[in-house]
Each structure stands twice: as C-alpha cells, then as structure tokens.
Amino acid sequence: MTDQSYNFAYLDEQTKRMIRRAILKAVAVPGYQVPFASREMPMPYGWGTGGVQVTAACLMPEDVLKVIDQGADDTTNAVSIRKFFQRTAGVATTEATSEATIIQTRHRIPEQALTAGQILVYQVPIPEPLRFLEPRETETRKMHSLEEYGLMHVKLYEDIARHGSIATAYAYPVKVEGRYVMDPSPIPKFDNPKLSDSPALQLFGAGREQRIYAVPPFTRVVSLDFDDHPFDPSKAPHDCDLCGASESYLDEVITDDSGGRMFVCSDTDFCRTRREAGHAGRLGEAQFSSKKIANSFEGICPPTGDEA
Amino acid sequence: MSRIEKITPAPLLSVRNLSKRYGSRIGCTDVSFDLWPGEVLGIVGESGSGKSTLLSCLAGHLAPDGGEVVFATVNGPQDTLRMSEPDRRRLARTDWAFVHQNPRDGLRMGVTAGGNVGERLMAVGTRNYGSIRDAATDWLGRVEIDANRIDDRPSAFSGGMQQRLQIARNLVTGPRLVFMDEPTGGLDVSVQARLLDLLRGLVREMGLSAIIVTHDLAVVRLLADRLMVMKSGHVVEQGLTDQVLDDPQHPYTQLLVSSVLQV
Numbered sequence: 001m002t003d004q005s006y007n008f009a010y011l012d013e014q015t016k017r018m019i020r021r022a023i024l025k026a027v028a029v030p031g032y033q034v035p036f037a038s039r040e041m042p043m044p045y046g047w048g049t050g051g052v053q054v055t056a057a058c059l060m061p062e063d064v065l066k067v068i069d070q071g072a073d074d075t076t077n078a079v080s081i082r083k084f085f086q087r088t089a090g091v092a093t094t095e096a097t098s099e100a101t102i103i104q105t106r107h108r109i110p111e112q113a114l115t116a117g118q119i120l121v122y123q124v125p126i127p128e129p130l131r132f133l134e135p136r137e138t139e140t141r142k143m144h145s146l147e148e149y150g151l152m153h154v155k156l157y158e159d160i161a162r163h164g165s166i167a168t169a170y171a172y173p174v175k176v177e178g179r180y181v182m183d184p185s186p187i188p189k190f191d192n193p194k195l196s197d198s199p200a201l202q203l204f205g206a207g208r209e210q211r212i213y214a215v216p217p218f219t220r221v222v223s224l225d226f227d228d229h230p231f232d233p234s235k236a237p238h239d240c241d242l243c244g245a246s247e248s249y250l251d252e253v254i255t256d257d258s259g260g261r262m263f264v265c266s267d268t269d270f271c272r273t274r275r276e277a278g279h280a281g282r283l284g285e286a287q288f289s290s291k292k293i294a295n296s297f298e299g300i301c302p303p304t305g306d307e308a
Numbered sequence: 309m310s311r312i313e314k315i316t317p318a319p320l321l322s323v324r325n326l327s328k329r330y331g332s333r334i335g336c337t338d339v340s341f342d343l344w345p346g347e348v349l350g351i352v353g354e355s356g357s358g359k360s361t362l363l364s365c366l367a368g369h370l371a372p373d374g375g376e377v378v379f380a381t382v383n384g385p386q387d388t389l390r391m392s393e394p395d396r397r398r399l400a401r402t403d404w405a406f407v408h409q410n411p412r413d414g415l416r417m418g419v420t421a422g423g424n425v426g427e428r429l430m431a432v433g434t435r436n437y438g439s440i441r442d443a444a445t446d447w448l449g450r451v452e453i454d455a456n457r458i459d460d461r462p463s464a465f466s467g468g469m470q471q472r473l474q475i476a477r478n479l480v481t482g483p484r485l486v487f488m489d490e491p492t493g494g495l496d497v498s499v500q501a502r503l504l505d506l507l508r509g510l511v512r513e514m515g516l517s518a519i520i521v522t523h524d525l526a527v528v529r530l531l532a533d534r535l536m537v538m539k540s541g542h543v544v545e546q547g548l549t550d551q552v553l554d555d556p557q558h559p560y561t562q563l564l565v566s567s568v569l570q571v
C-alpha cells in the first residue's frame with residue numbers, strides 16, 4: 001500500500017510479509033511447525049510450492065540460487081524452479097554448492113559442508129511426524145505442546161518388530177534442540193547427521209499443509225532411536241563409480257537392459273567437482289548425469305530416458 | 309524405643325458433589341464417594357442413568373460443571389479437576405488407566421499387539437527395545453494371549469482377545485487406579501466369563517483399585533467390594549456389594565435386583 005512498485009521475487013507485499021513473519025517465528029522456536037497461509041503457486045502441489053514460497057520470501061537481488069532435486073541440478077523439477085526464479089527475480093543461479101547463498105532442495109542435503117550465511121530451503125510434503133499414528137491434528141498439536149512423544153517411538157518399535165531393525169530410511173524423525181520432534185522431509189537418513197550443528201540456516205516449507213519450520217544455525221538435531229537399536233545413518237557399501245568418493249550418498253543406476261548397474265553420487269555437483277579435481281572411480285570416464293537414467297523412487301520425475 | 313506412628317488411612321480417590329449437565333439434561337448430579345486403596349467400586353444403573361458420564365468426569369475425559377475429584381498423588385492429595393492439563397495427562401498415562409467398552413476406542417488398531425502394550429512404557433520414557441519387548445511378552449501371557457501373536461495387529465484378534473489386549477496395554481505400567489466402562493460389554497457370555505475371571509485374578513494379584521461401570525450385576529458380584537446404584541443421574545444407594553444386593557433399601561435397587569433374579 002505504501003510502496004506502489006512491484007515486489008521483488010514474485011510474492012506480493014502482504015504475502016511476503018506474512019511468510020517472513022512465519023519464518024522468523026519458526027527460527028525463534030526451532031522445530032515448531034508454524035502455520036502460514038499458503039498461496040497458489042504457478043506449479044502443482046508436490047512440486048515444491050512450500051519451498052518456493054519460502055525461497056521467494058528470502059531472496060534478495062544479490063542472492064545466488066541453487067536448486068536440487070534428489071541431489072541433482074538437472075531434473076525437470078529443479079530446472080523448472082530455477083527457471084521460475086530466473087524469470088521472476090532475475091537472480092544469478094549456480095550448480096556449485098559453495099557459490100550458492102540460497103539452496104532449495106527436495107530430498108537431499110548437499111554433500112559439501114554448508115557455511116555460515118547460506119540458507120537451505122527444504123520442500124516438505126508432510127510436515128507432521130506424528131501423522132502416521134495419530135491422524136487427528138488437534139491431538140498431534142497437543143502432543144507437541146505437551147512434549148508427549150512416546151508415539152514416535154511406537155513407530156520405531158513397529159519398524160523393529162516387523163523388519164528386525166529400524167527400517168525407516170527417509171523422513172527419519174529427529175528431536176530439535178531437545179524439544180520439538182520434527183520430520184526432516186524425505187531426505188535419506190544418511191543426511192540426518194548433517195542437520196545438526198550446521199552453520200547454515202535450514203528452513204522447511206510445506207505448501208499443501210501450510211506449515212513452515214526451521215533449524216537455525218548451530219542447533220542440535222538428534223535422530224530418535226532405542227538404546228539397544230541406535231540410529232545408524234547407513235550407506236551403500238560402495239564407492240562412487242564415477243568419482244571414487246567413499247563418503248557420499250549413492251544412487252543405483254541401471255546402465256543397460258542386461259542388468260548392468262553402477263553406483264554414482266546422488267549429489268551431481270559434488271561428483272562433478274571431484275572429477276574435475278582429478279578423482280576417478282571404477283568407471284571414471286562417463287560424463288552423464290545420473291538422474292536422467294536413474295530409477296526414480298517416487299515417480300514425480302519418472303525416468304523417460306529422453307528428458308535431455 | 310521407637311514410637312509407633314499412627315498412619316491415618318487416606319482414600320485414594322475422594323469425590324465430592326460432582327455434577328455434569330448436558331444443556332438442561334442431567335448427566336450426573338451431586339455424586340460423592342470415597343474409594344480406598346485396593347478397593348473395587350462397581351457402578352450400576354439402567355441405560356441413561358449417568359454411569360458413563362460420571363466415569364468420564366472422574367477420569368478427566370469430560371469437564372464436570374462442579375465438584376471435586378481429589379486423588380492421592382505421590383505428592384499428596386490433589387484435586388484433579390484443578391490440575392494443569394499437562395499434569396492431568398501425565399497422571400492419565402502413569403497412575404491411571406482407562407478400559408473402554410469398545411476395544412477399538414482403547415487400542416491402536418494399526419499397531420501390533422506388542423506396540424499397543426509397549427506404548428505406555430515408551431510414553432513414560434523407556435528407550436530399550438528389548439525390555440519393552442519382554443514386558444509386552446509377559447503381559448500378553450498374563451492376559452492369555454499367545455506370545456506368537458505379539459506382532460499381529462488387533463484387527464486380526466477376536467473381540468475377547470482385543471479386550472484382553474486393551475487390559476494388558478493399560479496395566480503394563482502398574483497404574484494405581486483403573487477406570488473401566490462396561491469392560492465385558494459387547495462380548496459373548498462365555499467370553500465374558502473368561503474375561504471376568506482374568507480381571508478378578510489381576511485385581512487380586514496387583515491389589516488394583518478400580519471403578520467399574522456395568523449394568524451386569526454378575527460382574528459386580530464377582531469383582532466389586534462396594535456398589536453404587538444410579539438412577540436419573542443420582543446415586544440412590546451405595547454400600548458393600550453383598551449388603552446392597554442381598555438387602556436393597558431403595559425401591560429402584562430392589563427392582564433391579566429382583567429383575568435380575570427373574571432371569
């Protein structure tokens with residue numbers, strides 16, 4: 001009203017203020033789900049509308065944006081969100097984790113350690129970690145406010161009873177700063193240790209469910225477990241076939257019709273950077289992105305083989 | 309020589325003038341009684357007489373319009389109606405237990421039998437899978453459910469088994485007071501008898517204090533030390549079970565007892 005000029009980065013002034021307020025509140029109460037009035041975005045739910053709104057509310061003209069989907073910069077989802085912000089905010093974009101000031105992500109935390117001043121924005125489908133066992137929103141809210149989290153362990157108990165170990169591999173529940181139990185979005189549990197004590201600000205946006213939550217820098221994040229079944233981030237017992245990395249999260253890639261397969265870093269920027277620095281794995285030469293042929297595990301970006 | 313302290317016995321639960329209305333309709337009104345440690349109190353009365361309303365008010369599921377429900381907590385007597393909600397909910401998952409008539413209301417149908425029994429343990433902070441498992445196995449045994457059903461969901465159980473599972477789930481943390489609303493309700497007669505036997509065994513063995521709502525006088529005869537008879541929201545008679553049943557004073561109780569004898 002006072003400012004007649006168009007807003008920076010897509011959102012109208014009122015929406016931007018409302019989302020920024022929600023973000024501030026989320027930062028003030030780590031792990032607490034703050035309701036916000038999610039707006040229609042020019043993309044369907046499931047394509048990161050929550051993350052897009054958080055990113056849009058944070059973006060400044062001088063920001064450098066990176067967008068990844070399951071670790072890759074070049075999937076349809078990542079490309080379309082990046083294009084959206086190039087068009088609506090005109091910000092610089094990058095694929096290099098170290099150059100980015102804001103990284104919007106679906107389902108991964110970059111391998112390269114984040115630094116102070118960076119913001120990692122997660123796209124969240126279901127923000128409520130207790131939903132699995134308690135569908136009533138009124139009840140889950142009460143459980144959070146009274147710190148009644150026994151139910152979360154019932155879920156882990158069920159896992160062990162059925163599978164012999166905690167089978168939850170994605171969206172593994174965590175406790176933030178000793179208070180709120182939080183769903184870290186469907187990142188692999190391999191990434192959970194990176195949530196804790198990070199110098200970067202981590203923001204989570206759920207569009208359809210209209211929730212924003214946050215893990216401020218240097219916040220303690222603990223993965224829930226049992227004394228006799230401790231949390232295990234687990235990793236495939238392979239090195240990356242392209243860059244030889246032994247410590248990164250790997251995707252299994254089918255290479256031909258006769259059962260050939262390889263393991264490659266899910267973080268494409270990490271893998272490329274290593275190869276450019278001279279590292280090589282078992283099949284070191286190959287120069288394609290894993291994601292175009294990877295068997296997508298969630299179907300939002302189904303492998304078509306001709307996406308390029 | 310040490311002086312022998314005279315310990316004044318105190319009731320476990322002391323209820324005074326408890327009332328609940330639904331608009332202009334009376335749910336229950338002006339109910340007062342004491343429940344002593346180790347005692348089982350039966351509440352009987354015809355349908356609509358206010359038994360469930362009273363039990364829900366006692367257990368904190370319903371907010372009464374007035375009265376006191378003083379419970380002997382580990383920190384001394386406290387009016388549970390004036391406790392903070394977190395304190396009352398903590399009480400509900402530690403010292404208290406509630407067995408619903410319909411096991412579906414008291415069980416998590418999507419969770420295995422072991423998880424159902426283990427939930428209260430986890431709620432009070434047990435973080436050792438092995439010990440939760442052991443306690444669940446032990447409790448399934450005590451309610452006569454085969455240990456190899458521990459990883460089955462209650463939906464695969466018969467009604468009687470579900471009810472026994474609900475009882476195990478409630479008793480696993482050793483509550484001091486158990487509320488039961490028609491625990492043998494929708495069950496076949498033979499299944500009812502077995503459940504009653506089991507309940508009686510547990511009550512004696514654990515020295516449980518309990519308040520049991522029922523309209524089955526056989527249940528009361530078998531389980532309750534004392535009896536309270538309700539009609540139209542009022543308590544019309546209370547006393548030792550045998551006395552009330554053998555020598556009913558109030559005309560309504562006389563009718564109730566005689567109608568049972570005719571069956």
Ligand SMILES: Nc1ncnc2c1ncn2[C@@H]1O[C@H](COP(=O)(O)OP(=O)(O)OP(=O)(O)O)[C@@H](O)[C@H]1O
Nearest residue numbers: 330333334335354355356357358359360361362523
């Ligand atoms: N939620 C409610 N809203 C309005 N009136 C209610 C409600 N619940 C109970 N009542 C009324 O309060 C009175 C006592 O009901 P209550 O359910 O406590 O009886 P009851 O003794 O448990 O009966 P039953 O043996 O059928 O279970 C009845 O007149 C009933 O219609």
Ligand SMILES: [Mg+2]
Nearest residue numbers: 359360361489
């Ligand atoms: Mg009733």
Ligand SMILES: [Zn+2]
Nearest residue numbers: 240243265271
């Ligand atoms: Zn690699």
